[in-house]
Amino acid sequence: MPFDAPTPRTRINRLPKRGDYSQETIYGILDAAFICHVGFVVEGQPYVIPTSYGRAGDTLYLHGSAASRMLRTLAGGVDLCVTVTLLDGIVLARSAFHHSMNYRSVVILGKAAPVEGDAAKTEAMRVIVEQIVPGRWEHVRKPSAQELKATAVLSLPIDEASAKLRTGPPLDEEEDYALALWAGVLPLATRAGELIPDPRLHANAAQIPEHIERIRKRFGSAA
């Protein structure tokens, strides 16, 4: 668990009690999400781009078009930052100042390396698809040689990382608890709506597969 000890770059300086460097916490947050924001620098300008990812062991996989600027930039081994954020609620305090969010976030710093070879690229693509919808990979057509060529896959070691979390009720100034103002938390979560079958769904594919039922349940009823 190399990130049990933060580096000077991943140490949580602001509100350090919200910081967590345990592998369990960091992997738990990474495994509960599938969208990250990737930060990289081109000619001094930072860019932040949302993209999907998958985790396998201590490796995070990213992918995209081999033609994309982001993938070409990252494949060059530049410094990058991957941030994963789960928003858990709005914290409604008695004072404007103490309004906050409940959240879980992970920041990973490092350099990515291209995943080379069709077998390794296919496996990384499997990890990403399975991160989003477990069970999906076995159900669908696997990447062709041409599709593998069109896809850039990157691996990022998860070895310089930190988590930051806030949970619980508002923390108001002691004298403000005497105010007759409503305070509390509005929990928020990502939830699924009704499945929208493809308009061109094959007549023999109308039955909703079990892995789709499972992902619906995962994003099921609100807390």
Place this chain on the structure above:
Amino acid sequence: MPFDAPTPRTRINRLPKRGDYSQETIYGILDAAFICHVGFVVEGQPYVIPTSYGRAGDTLYLHGSAASRMLRTLAGGVDLCVTVTLLDGIVLARSAFHHSMNYRSVVILGKAAPVEGDAAKTEAMRVIVEQIVPGRWEHVRKPSAQELKATAVLSLPIDEASAKLRTGPPLDEEEDYALALWAGVLPLATRAGELIPDPRLHANAAQIPEHIERIRKRFGSAA
């Protein structure tokens, strides 16, 4: 509408049909969210940090502790990137390769400037609180002089920005439509759970105010 014409830095090169530079689209996405990811560079290393924001006209406001590294760095007028992402669904194609997300995102590039003076800072904090929960500001205790001093507020002009969107069903290879595999979209959205009143709620504050009922409805039943 200065960003109706993209700059070379905000032009969508990859899948340009997903790009949109209209003020209406960009403001619409910014107004539908309240969390952004801010990218900035310290000693060559990019960092991406989630934070809340508020929009007023062509200005985006950010705030945080005056002691935070991010706020101190950004106040120095460095190049930054603010990205707002709304995840709308998982696109389940017949091929692994064509899996995708439905989403709306905005990328803003620029430099932030500190908001100075108690009146201007208070107004920016009002914009941020109202972005998250409209009607909240009037309900709560306003910032004290001490709280204003502890808060750094930044303004970022929204003048170099782009939006990127994907909607609709999967787009599979023509021959794959003959496969009897389930395909479609699982819509996703941020939804509210049951309100959690503060354990120390004042006896005369049990009634849920109208602005809280409104925000519950905004994040109400799944699509």
